[in-house]
Amino acid sequence: MASSSTSSYTNSPCAACKFLRRKCMPDCIFAPYFPPEEPQKFANVHKIFGASNVSKLLNEVHPHQREDAVNSLAYEAEARMKDPVYGCVGAISVLQRQVIRLQKELDETNADLVRYASSYNHEILLPTSQSERSSSSRVRGGGSLGQNSGSYFSPSWNRNAYGERNYERGGEGEGDI
Numbered sequence: 001m002a003s004s005s006t007s008s009y010t011n012s013p014c015a016a017c018k019f020l021r022r023k024c025m026p027d028c029i030f031a032p033y034f035p036p037e038e039p040q041k042f043a044n045v046h047k048i049f050g051a052s053n054v055s056k057l058l059n060e061v062h063p064h065q066r067e068d069a070v071n072s073l074a075y076e077a078e079a080r081m082k083d084p085v086y087g088c089v090g091a092i093s094v095l096q097r098q099v100i101r102l103q104k105e106l107d108e109t110n111a112d113l114v115r116y117a118s119s120y121n122h123e124i125l126l127p128t129s130q131s132e133r134s135s136s137s138r139v140r141g142g143g144s145l146g147q148n149s150g151s152y153f154s155p156s157w158n159r160n161a162y163g164e165r166n167y168e169r170g171g172e173g174e175g176d177i
Contacts, residue, residue: 015042020051029058033070044077045070 016030017023019042024031034042045054054073061069079088086093 012036015039016046016051019043019046029055033058033067041074044081045073048077048080049073 013022013024013036014028014031015034015036015038017028018036019039030042034045049057057069057073058066076088079091083090
């Protein structure tokens with residue numbers, strides 16, 4: 001049973017010959033590239049480029065490049081069916097604009113990351129030295145902000161990402177004597 005289905009497959013005309021309603025010869029230039037199960041592929045290529053032009057092009061191209069040529073023609077024909085004016089150039093243009101937009105977005109995100117990293121480094125280094133100064137000035141009776149109340153102002157760099165006070169790095173409550 002399997003041999004009869006494969007033999008009918010080999011006798012089946014290619015999509016091009018079927019579309020053009022002609023007998024598919026063994027040396028048909030279209031047969032290797034337009035199989036019978038893909039009739040729309042040839043229909044699009046024929047509508048945009050014409051069977052005669054495709055045949056001439058395939059005869060001029062080296063045999064090892066023909067498959068790529070047919071795939072390019074099929075892609076361009078499908079793109080022309082969707083966008084008759086610009087074809088695949090329109091798709092390329094849309095993709096280039098998208099790449100530019102995404103590149104700008106990536107650059108902005110990287111700049112945000114650099115700002116965040118530099119502010120994070122600043123938070124780690126500055127609060128330690130600031131808290132040491134505040135606690136030492138309170139011990140000596142110096143002029144810290146909260147010298148009378150026993151607490152001092154907690155600056156924004158002394159808060160975590162959720163806005164909560166960070167007591168581990170010299171926030172309120174640390175060093176009160």
